[in-house]
Amino acid sequence: MADLAVLRIQREFQEVMTSDEIMRSSIKIELVNDSWTELRGEIAGPPDTPYEGGKFVLDIKVPPNYPFSPPRVRFVTAIWHPNISSVTGNICLDLLKDNWVAAMSLRTMLLSVQVLLGSPEPDDPQDAVVGRQFKSNHQMFLLTAQHWTNACAGGPHSLPDFDAKIEQLKNMGVGEHFARSVLSKENWNLQTSTAWLFGTMANPTHT
Incomplete structure (x- = not known):
């Protein structure tokens, strides 16, 4: 991975760790095997949804050309949601595909995945x-x-x-x-x- 990409991830990782919004949303992130390309996230199920009270683990893979390509994210924790595969944990979210832009960040991604739990789109299902x-x-x-x-x-x-x-x-x-x-x-x-x-x-x- 290019040095610039590593520096970007390191900065964004620190942003997530220190963000008041992230802490209020009960979102966490950590390295896997001390690698900046493999991360593990955890998001809390939003209030007033069937996911409330749950803790959902995410597998996050950061590509070599980040941030020009989005991270690859899937749910490790099994979940029943129209836009998340109940078999593989793959996510159908435009931000993680065509709507990703380089100005977005790990913080943006984590918050967007959490929002998806409370705002399913059944007309464009992953499952x-x-x-x-x-x-x-x-x-x-x-x-x-x-x-x-x-x-x-x-x-x-x-x-x-x-x-x-x-x-x-x-x-x-x-x-x-x-x-x-x-x-x-x-x-x-x-x-x-x-x-x-x-x-x-x-x-x-x-x-």
Whole structure:
């Protein structure tokens, strides 16, 4: 990485560490393996959203031509959100793609990702399943997103009915996260989830 890029990242890293706005937003950043190209962020779920109370870890890779290209960012913490893949953690956010400009910074990026949690865009989803649920059964989306926050990001509340259905599938030999994903996709209908898992209603190409 060019020296100028390293100096830019070092300055922005310090800006994040000392920013009052960042501290008020409960956002953190740290180096991974003492490398300025690999960073780890943490953002708090915004108040009055299903992500409230959760702590979400981000993997941040800084390219060699930074800041002329955006950092590559993905969620390490599993999350149920239309613009974030529930499988890979990849994010659909224009700022991290075509709308990135060199005047932006790590601080800009972290705050924008946090804002995205409270302002989903289901018409431009990264995760089509979550986007459909958001639009067609919004209350189920809210409950499902809250459950994922509680289970994966240390959220403060529990949803015993959802937890019980996961336990039933675990007792059938299904892994916990896979059970959570299928139940979420099937709107927490245990019968259709079980049928999907064991192939009694799906054709062989169903995914």
